[in-house]
Amino acid sequence: MKILVTGGYGLVGKSLQKVVKACDFDGNFYFLSRVDCDLRNSEQTTNWFKEYNPDVVVHLASRVGGVYDNMNGNYEYLVDNARININVVDSCKVVGVKMLINILSTCIFPDQNVSYPLTSNQLHNGLPHHSNIGYAYSKRILHLASHLLTKIDVDKWCTRVVNLTPTNLYGDYDNYNLKSSHVIPGLIHKTSIAKMTSGELHVYGTGKAMRQFLYVDDLSNVILQFIDLYKDKALNEMEISCIVSPPESSEISIKSLIEKICNIFNFTGKIHYDTSYSDGQYKKTASSDELSKYLPNLTYTSISTGLENTIKFFNDNKEHLRL
Numbered sequence: 374m375k376i377l378v379t380g381g382y383g384l385v386g387k388s389l390q391k392v393v394k395a396c397d398f399d400g401n402f403y404f405l406s407r408v409d410c411d412l413r414n415s416e417q418t419t420n421w422f423k424e425y426n427p428d429v430v431v432h433l434a435s436r437v438g439g440v441y442d443n444m445n446g447n448y449e450y451l452v453d454n455a456r457i458n459i460n461v462v463d464s465c466k467v468v469g470v471k472m473l474i475n476i477l478s479t480c481i482f483p484d485q486n487v488s489y490p491l492t493s494n495q496l497h498n499g500l501p502h503h504s505n506i507g508y509a510y511s512k513r514i515l516h517l518a519s520h521l522l523t524k525i526d527v528d529k530w531c532t533r534v535v536n537l538t539p540t541n542l543y544g545d546y547d548n549y550n551l552k553s554s555h556v557i558p559g560l561i562h563k564t565s566i567a568k569m570t571s572g573e574l575h576v577y578g579t580g581k582a583m584r585q586f587l588y589v590d591d592l593s594n595v596i597l598q599f600i601d602l603y604k605d606k607a608l609n610e611m612e613i614s615c616i617v618s619p620p621e622s623s624e625i626s627i628k629s630l631i632e633k634i635c636n637i638f639n640f641t642g643k644i645h646y647d648t649s650y651s652d653g654q655y656k657k658t659a660s661s662d663e664l665s666k667y668l669p670n671l672t673y674t675s676i677s678t679g680l681e682n683t684i685k686f687f688n689d690n691k692e693h694l695r696l
């Protein structure tokens with residue numbers, strides 16, 4: 374079975390490479406990089422898909438960034454990602470891919486008039502938060518285009534779609550750039566500098582926002598388990614949508630996250646909360662119930678273990694990471 378992974382060298386792609394190797398997963402993987410193909414270009418994308426002719430596509434490629442990078446670049450987040458997503462879905466149609474696994478995000482859900490915990494069927498019920506509206510709509514387009522793809526029956530073949538929607542992801546090969554990163558890699562980088570220089574730690578916002586953090590290797594495991602279910606012919610529906618989230622009880626405030634990071638670094642200096650920065654969405658609490666239906670025995674890495682692993686990796690590999 375040929376499995377094409379778009380975005381094969383990003384946060385999730387690198388983790389998937391590691392997990393595939395660790396469990397000796399049976400499959401012929403190709404991890405696509407931006408050097409192989411610019412997925413924003415439809416001709417290049419279709420040609421690449423025709424040449425490789427995958428059975429399964431794991432679509433990870435995306436322009437991704439933290440709340441402040443999204444606020445500064447909503448237009449680019451919409452246009453680049455909408456192009457990538459349409460080109461990937463349409464190329465799946467052209468070559469007759471059997472299963473497409475998409476990665477969405479809980480940040481693309483409506484911000485108001487939604488009932489918590491979030492469930493996949495609420496995705497299109499209202500406007501996303503203004504801070505990442507471009508990214509959110511590009512992913513909603515991916516969701517819609519994939520849904521419509523499952524309705525097309527070309528020469529007795531149909532594409533099965535699995536939409537996996539993780540909560541806030543973090544792990545080894547994250548983007549640690551101080552301007553464009555998400556909170557965990559950004560704060561790991563900042564705390565390491567504050568510790569080295571005996572300076573203050575600058576945190577953005579009030580620290581009151583609530584998040585559920587998912588360790589990236591847990592998402593990679595879920596992706597591989599869905600490929601296994603497909604191989605075993607154990608998936609009945611043509612379209613499956615699941616939030617991938619540790620239990621609701623794992624939700625913590627940004628303030629409590631910062632305390633955990635500081636403890637691991639043994640940083641005891643001053644912490645300054647710069648409230649001139651937005652907190653972004655207050656919360657996006659999600660339930661792990663949807664996924665339990667398919668993978669009842671799944672376990673999640675605790676935030677303490679995940680942070681310890683990630684901080685160790687950061688300290689050991691600083692010079693090779695996106696800083």
Ligand code: GDP
Pocket residue numbers: 438439440441480541553554555556557559560575576577578579582584627650651652653654
């Ligand atoms: P979000 O979940 O999409 O909002 O993504 P982020 O990971 O970028 O931000 C999560 C929360 O962390 C927000 O409430 C931010 O205000 C807060 N935060 C605190 N310090 C930082 C920082 O240095 N970088 C980022 N990206 N967020 C920070």
